[in-house]
Amino acid sequence: MFSVKTAYHAFHKENTNFQPTGSADKWKWMWGLNLPPKLKFFIWRCSRNGLATKARLFHRKCAPNPTCQVCNNPNESLLHCLLYCPHANEAWSSIFPSLPLPPQDSAFFDWIWDIKDAISHEALIHIVFLCWNIWKARNERTFKNRVLWPPNVCLQTFRERTEWSSIPRPPSTNDASPTQLRGTHTSTNPPPSNHPLMIHCDGSFISDSQPATYGVVTSNHHGQVSDGRAETFLCSTPIEAEAKAHLEGIKLAQEYGTECTVFSDCQDLVKALEKDYSGWPWRCAAGIGLMINILRNNPFIKVNQVPRALNVRADWVARSKARSTLPVNWISILDLKSDLL
Ligand SMILES: [Zn+2]
Incomplete structure (x- = not known):
């Protein structure tokens, strides 16, 4: 019976000089x-x-x-x-x-x-x-x-x-x-047995004369947005804003009590949570200590770094909150526009 495979092998056998590409x-x-x-x-x-x-x-x-x-x-x-x-x-x-x-x-x-x-x-x-x-x-x-x-x-x-x-x-x-x-x-890297919730966090800091903001966005593995947080707070450096955003994301994961991965685009912060935060500004130390404590007591919460380009939704929430342009129904807007952001 003819098949492409048998023809290929027949051809290969007949032509000893034949070499497939690569x-x-x-x-x-x-x-x-x-x-x-x-x-x-x-x-x-x-x-x-x-x-x-x-x-x-x-x-x-x-x-x-x-x-x-x-x-x-x-x-x-x-x-x-x-x-x-x-x-x-x-x-x-x-x-x-x-x-x-x-x-x-x-x-x-x-x-x-x-x-x-x-x-x-x-x-x-x-x-x-x-x-x-x-x-x-x-x-x-x-x-x-x-x-x-x-x-x-x-x-x-x-x-x-x-x-x-x-x-x-x-x-x-x-x-x-x-x-x-x-x-x-x-x-x-065994494949996970279920789909952890994804929680993306980002902070926005414009200047120390304005309140900073954070955005936290919860989505499932299809990228559908289900929940989130956005608030203003006072701080004096961008790194503090990042740490605050991440703390709020981890707290939300703790509230859920289910497998969650909390994402930050701040590589230094993720490293600090994994290893050592002694070099961090003292104002962040309490927050980072709290995060480490929550992570230790809730092993179902994982922390991961994400490139900025993949953190666009949390970034949009934090920046819109800072500009006071965040719509009241932002969670449903984000979900509807999940293909745009
Ligand atoms: Zn081109």
Whole structure:
């Protein structure tokens, strides 16, 4: 019986000189990644330069020019589209500010292959989700003229990746997968058995002559907003405002009494909660001590850092509160606009 697979093997057997593009190990590794099938297919298309970018269409005489319709760059290559177009680049620098990007003329898959050992498996999965969402956003912009907003791309990536990671699945049986050999996603990052609530916090500090504000936004793993807090208070530095916002987020998690992850975009604060806060301003010390105490007594509350670009909702709440423009029904507005923010 004919199948593509048997034809491929027959062809391979007959032609001893025939070599598939790239080594077989690379492809085996790629298809063994812990990704939804559509994303495996997407990454394979990228690896074969198979996306219908303007440069590709122009080369095949299917487009009048190779110009990028988003930024008017004269050559919309695959790397331009996914990494270097300004909106894409903004998304990369907000989520992976220190990730080395490849030279513009290099091959996409070579880049993935080069960086895979330097980053965690989780980060690699996030990279593929980000490429996918940048491509989708570029298509929405090109074909439907929709506004392309990088924070939205980052947020959508985060949602999709979180949802994918939260699906319980048995360990892969693909023993040859280097990921499996490194044992990263099966041993150190088991998928959670349920969906913790997500609580995003942000503080806003304009000057010490004005009250500071905080915004706390609670959402489920689909990004649907269910609750939140916003208040004004007095403090004298931005870091105090961040600490206050985070304390309120942790208190809210404690009230819920269920599994919660409290997010802050303040890396120093998250580090202080994990290790040592002795170097912090003394005005924050009591608040941080209180947070550590709550976390110790409520192990179902986790604390995590989130890039600024993914904390847009808490940031919007805090800043609107500071400007006295926060609508009374802001929680339902945030939920309705969950695709915009
Ligand atoms: Zn462009």
